[in-house]
Amino acid sequence: MMKKEQITYMKIKRCLLIGFCSMLLFNCSRDTYVGELPTDDDAPLEQPVPIVLSLGMSDFEILTRGSGEVNNGNDADFWNKVRFYVYAFNKDPQTDLSKPWSETNEDFCLLDGYRIAGANVQTSNHGKEVGVKKEDSNLMLFYPDENSQDIYYNMQHTDWPYNFFAYYLDDWSGECHREKDHIYYDVELDGRRDFMSSMASVDSQKDKYEGNPYRDKILGRAFSAYSANHGLNPVFQFEHHLVLLRFVVCKPGSSSNQSGSDIPSLDPTLKVKKVELNSKYKGRFTVAVNDPETNDPTKPRRGFTFENQDSKYFELKKKNGDFIGNNGWCFVADCPAYEDVTDNDKKYYHYVLGKDENNDRDSGASLLVAPGDSYWAKISLSTEKGLEGPLYTEVDVELKNTNDNGVFSPGKAYTVYLTINSLSDIKPTIESGVWTNGGDINVSPDDEYKDE
Structure with a gap:
């Protein structure tokens, strides 16, 4: 059971981080790799723009795998083990989801289990595996190599937008089926498994671009290297399906x-x-x-x-x-x-x-x-x-x-x-x-x- 000081901290964190998460990511991304905004807003980007993901809720709790509903709260022991999966596909409705990421297919599949991070390689039809670093604005870090996060947006077509999907499989390791128009799992419930998914939306971040002369471009090109260069990064608000x-x-x-x-x-x-x-x-x-x-x-x-x-x-x-x-x-x-x-x-x-x-x-x-x-x-x-x-x-x-x-x-x-x-x-x-x-x-x- 959490101590009272921890409970108070988590409640304060819940209130603050949701409001400031996007701002923190914006400031971090701008100061780290972008520099000053160019006079010509459509000028070529000089440096690669990393994919930065974030969990929209400030304090999930997952007790143990298959233990029941995913809740708010704190369970630090399990937090280090929880994994989500993330895909990013070109927004064109004709995009073929069955074709995995590769250097030649990056225009259409930006992120999945075939995308390489550092020395460790995950190769599967699943989404790209990520963990959550709660102490750092709920950043979703690519797994297994958390020290090498060098996964970048498409730098050949920096204004091409992508749909970002995330999902959670609670103690389920069945086959991932990738069809042209959808990706699915055939699963079995046991009364305790919780399955969640999310699609990143710009709606929760629109307000911070009021008055920005590039507002329509930034929102219209989400999520791309261009929008990320302006601090607009995917944030996942998960929904339950059971x-x-x-x-x-x-x-x-x-x-x-x-x-x-x-x-x-x-x-x-x-x-x-x-x-x-x-x-x-x-x-x-x-x-x-x-x-x-x-x-x-x-x-x-x-x-x-x-x-x-x-x-x-x-x-x-x-x-x-x-x-x-x-x-x-x-x-x-x-x-x-x-x-x-x-x-x-x-x-x-x-x-x-x-x-x-x-x-x-x-x-x-x-x-x-x-x-x-x-x-x-x-x-x-x-x-x-x-x-x-x-x-x-x-x-x-x-x-x-x-x-x-x-x-x-x-x-x-x-x-x-x-x-x-x-x-x-x-x-x-x-x-x-x-x-x-x-x-x-x-x-x-x-x-x-x-x-x-």
């Missing part, structure tokens, strides 16, 4: 146990043993396309498609990936009453795990599943009050969303409140939340997250 489901186990409200109610008094030995959810799990993850601005629905788009109808049950696990175990997840009597869950409670990450402050905060986490109209959850319960010994049962519950046009949308977060009335009676309630680009949730149990 559905995030958080679970809270609730006991009935006091009104449910009043005399005359159809629901019996709560059994103090009633225990949740397992939570499972059925979802599609075979999908196609498209990470780059040659015509991202098209409105033609027949052309490929970035993100996930789930044409395969095969489904499976995913089990909610501990945050560290372990199964809940024979001791059970929680006694229902120790869980909050649904009617007592306040808006303030929902701001704290540990609360949505269905545990109070006296219980194990690692007992549950979230599930990452395919978008859908509804889901079936299987809740396993036990009690010690059977006439012939302990009783065990599984209750199937359909989860329906009454918001968002009745569907569970990609990139959205939902909190599932399971009110356990008895060994056979469970009432689900769904609330929509926000799972912003790149994640915005602090995993430190005492920190707030906004879910509204």
